[in-house]
Amino acid sequence: MEPFLQYLTLPFLWQGALVAIQLMVGALTGGLLIGFFLSLASLSPHWFIRLPVQTYIYILRGTPVLLQLILLYNVLPQFGLRLSPFASALLALMINETAYCAEIMRGGITSVDRNQRFAAQAFGFSRRDEMLHVVIPQALRAILPTLGNEAVGLLKSTALASVVGVNELTMRSQTIVSQNFLFIPVLAASGGIYILMSAGLACVQWWLESRFGLEFRARRAKRRMLREPKPRPFDLFASLRVGKSESALPVLDVAGLEVAYGAKPVLKDLSLTVPRGQVVALLGRSGSGKSTLLKSIVALSPVKNGSITVSGHRIGTDPRGHALSARALPANRAASRVGIVFQHFALFDHMSALENVMSIPTIVQGESRALARDKAYAALQTVGLGGFADRLPHELSGGQQQRVAIARALAGQPHLLLFDEPTSALDPELVREVNATIRQLARSGMTMVISTHDIDFAAKVADHIVFLQDGALIEQGPPSIIVDPQTPAFQAYLRQERQQDEFELPEA
The missing domain is CATH 1.10.3720.10 (MetI-like)
Structure with missing residues (x-):
C-alpha cells in the first residue's frame, strides 16, 4: 500500500x-x-x-x-x-x-x-x-x-x-x-x-x-420573477385601431395561389380576401389544404404561382413574384406581422411561459427586455394566465399550453392571427377554455383565420366560412351557409361531420 x-x-x-x-x-x-x-x-x-x-x-x-x-x-x-x-x-x-x-x-x-x-x-x-x-x-x-x-x-x-x-x-x-x-x-x-x-x-x-436541465430552468424562472419589478400596463390591441382609410384595406389578400409538393398539387388557384377585423373559419376534410394555406401565409410552404399580401406587404415573394431566398425570408416574415398558433402548441420547452411570449418582441422585433416583458404579461393576462408566467411548458396542462401559444402570437401585436386546428390536440374538457379565449380575441377586433373541424365553433365565432376540398375553394359565405349549403360537396361534408360528431345545425 x-x-x-x-x-x-x-x-x-x-x-x-x-x-x-x-x-x-x-x-x-x-x-x-x-x-x-x-x-x-x-x-x-x-x-x-x-x-x-x-x-x-x-x-x-x-x-x-x-x-x-x-x-x-x-x-x-x-x-x-x-x-x-x-x-x-x-x-x-x-x-x-x-x-x-x-x-x-x-x-x-x-x-x-x-x-x-x-x-x-x-x-x-x-x-x-x-x-x-x-x-x-x-x-x-x-x-x-x-x-x-x-x-x-x-x-x-x-x-x-x-x-x-x-x-x-x-x-x-x-x-x-x-x-x-x-x-x-x-x-x-x-x-x-x-x-x-x-x-x-x-x-x-x-x-x-x-x-x-428543465428543473434548473424552472427554478431560475421563479427566482427571476421574484427579482424583477412588476410589469406596467400595456395595450396589446392598440395596433388594431386604425384610421378609416386603412380600415378599408383588406388585411389578407390571397390571389391565384398554387402550391405543389413535387408533381402533386396541394392548393389550386385559390383566392381569398379577409377584411380587417373579420374572423374566417376554414372547413374541410384532412388533406383539403387548410394547413397548407396557413403555412403558405407565413412562407413555410413553397408557392408555385400566385401572391399573398398582409396589410399590403408581400409574403414569400419579391415585387416581381420571384420566391425570396432563404436568407431573406426571416426578415420578410417578421415584417409581415403575422402570428400563428400551431396544432401541437410548439412552445419552446426550455423557456418559461413568460420567456416564450417575450421571444417574439425581443428576438424578432428587437425590443428592450423591459418593453417585451410588459407586452408578454399583457398577453398572458389576456388569455387568463397572468399567474402562470414562471411555469415551463411541461408544468402546464394542454389547454394552458395552447393559451400560452396564443399569448406568444399576440405579443408581437400581429396584423393577422392564424390558428391551425387549435383544439384538435386537446382533451374535450380543455377545448372550452381555448375556444373561449379565441372568442374573446374575436370580440376585440383581431383579424383571424382559423382552420378547424369544429363546425359549431365556426358557426358561433366566424364572420365568414370557407370550405376547401382537394386544394380548391368550393364554397364560401356567411355562417348561414352551414345551415343552407349550396354545393353538393359542402352538403356531403356537413352530413358526414354531423354523423361523426352528432352535430345539430344551428337555427338560421
Missing part, C-alpha cells in the same frame, strides 16, 4: 497527467468547434455538401486512432511540415474527434422537436437566432451525456500519444517500471490518477447537465 501511495503522489506522474489533460482539452475543443459545422453540413439538403462530409466522418470513425496518429506523424514531414510529437498527437486526436463530435451534435440537433423549429421560422427567427435560442439550448440536453462519455474516452486515448514520443502519463509510468520493475504499484497508481481525472470530468458533466 505504501509504494502505491508513494507513486500516486509522485509529481513526475502528475506532470504526465497534465500533458494528458492538455491533449484532451485541446482535441475536444477543436473537435467541438469543427464538429459543429460538420454536423450542420451533414444535415444540409444539398447532396454535394452532405455527401463529402458524411464520407469524411465514415472514414475517420472506421479507422483506429492509433493508425491515424502514426500516419499523420510520419506523412506530414514528407510534405515539409515537421511538428513536435505533442503537436502531432494533438492534431491527430483533434481530427479524429471532429467526426465523433459531429455525430454527437447531429443527434442533439435532430432531437429538437421540428414543430418548435417551424414555429421559430414562422415568427421570423433568422437561422442564427433559431440555432442560438431554440435548437442549441435544447440539443445540449441530449448532447451532454454522450459528450461526457466521449470526453472520458478521449482522456484514456491520450495514452496512444506515447507511440510518437509524447511524455504523457502512461509513458512516464512505463519509464518508471523499466527502471524498478514494480509493475503493480506503479501501474495501479497510474490507473488511480486516470480514475481521479475521470471523476473530475464526471463532476463537470453533472454540473453542465443540471444547468441545462
Whole structure:
C-alpha cells in the first residue's frame, strides 16, 4: 500500500497527467468547434455538401486512432511540415474527434422537436437566432451525456500519444517500471490518477447537465420573477385601431395561389380576401389544404404561382413574384406581422411561459427586455394566465399550453392571427377554455383565420366560412351557409361531420 501511495503522489506522474489533460482539452475543443459545422453540413439538403462530409466522418470513425496518429506523424514531414510529437498527437486526436463530435451534435440537433423549429421560422427567427435560442439550448440536453462519455474516452486515448514520443502519463509510468520493475504499484497508481481525472470530468458533466436541465430552468424562472419589478400596463390591441382609410384595406389578400409538393398539387388557384377585423373559419376534410394555406401565409410552404399580401406587404415573394431566398425570408416574415398558433402548441420547452411570449418582441422585433416583458404579461393576462408566467411548458396542462401559444402570437401585436386546428390536440374538457379565449380575441377586433373541424365553433365565432376540398375553394359565405349549403360537396361534408360528431345545425 505504501509504494502505491508513494507513486500516486509522485509529481513526475502528475506532470504526465497534465500533458494528458492538455491533449484532451485541446482535441475536444477543436473537435467541438469543427464538429459543429460538420454536423450542420451533414444535415444540409444539398447532396454535394452532405455527401463529402458524411464520407469524411465514415472514414475517420472506421479507422483506429492509433493508425491515424502514426500516419499523420510520419506523412506530414514528407510534405515539409515537421511538428513536435505533442503537436502531432494533438492534431491527430483533434481530427479524429471532429467526426465523433459531429455525430454527437447531429443527434442533439435532430432531437429538437421540428414543430418548435417551424414555429421559430414562422415568427421570423433568422437561422442564427433559431440555432442560438431554440435548437442549441435544447440539443445540449441530449448532447451532454454522450459528450461526457466521449470526453472520458478521449482522456484514456491520450495514452496512444506515447507511440510518437509524447511524455504523457502512461509513458512516464512505463519509464518508471523499466527502471524498478514494480509493475503493480506503479501501474495501479497510474490507473488511480486516470480514475481521479475521470471523476473530475464526471463532476463537470453533472454540473453542465443540471444547468441545462428543465428543473434548473424552472427554478431560475421563479427566482427571476421574484427579482424583477412588476410589469406596467400595456395595450396589446392598440395596433388594431386604425384610421378609416386603412380600415378599408383588406388585411389578407390571397390571389391565384398554387402550391405543389413535387408533381402533386396541394392548393389550386385559390383566392381569398379577409377584411380587417373579420374572423374566417376554414372547413374541410384532412388533406383539403387548410394547413397548407396557413403555412403558405407565413412562407413555410413553397408557392408555385400566385401572391399573398398582409396589410399590403408581400409574403414569400419579391415585387416581381420571384420566391425570396432563404436568407431573406426571416426578415420578410417578421415584417409581415403575422402570428400563428400551431396544432401541437410548439412552445419552446426550455423557456418559461413568460420567456416564450417575450421571444417574439425581443428576438424578432428587437425590443428592450423591459418593453417585451410588459407586452408578454399583457398577453398572458389576456388569455387568463397572468399567474402562470414562471411555469415551463411541461408544468402546464394542454389547454394552458395552447393559451400560452396564443399569448406568444399576440405579443408581437400581429396584423393577422392564424390558428391551425387549435383544439384538435386537446382533451374535450380543455377545448372550452381555448375556444373561449379565441372568442374573446374575436370580440376585440383581431383579424383571424382559423382552420378547424369544429363546425359549431365556426358557426358561433366566424364572420365568414370557407370550405376547401382537394386544394380548391368550393364554397364560401356567411355562417348561414352551414345551415343552407349550396354545393353538393359542402352538403356531403356537413352530413358526414354531423354523423361523426352528432352535430345539430344551428337555427338560421
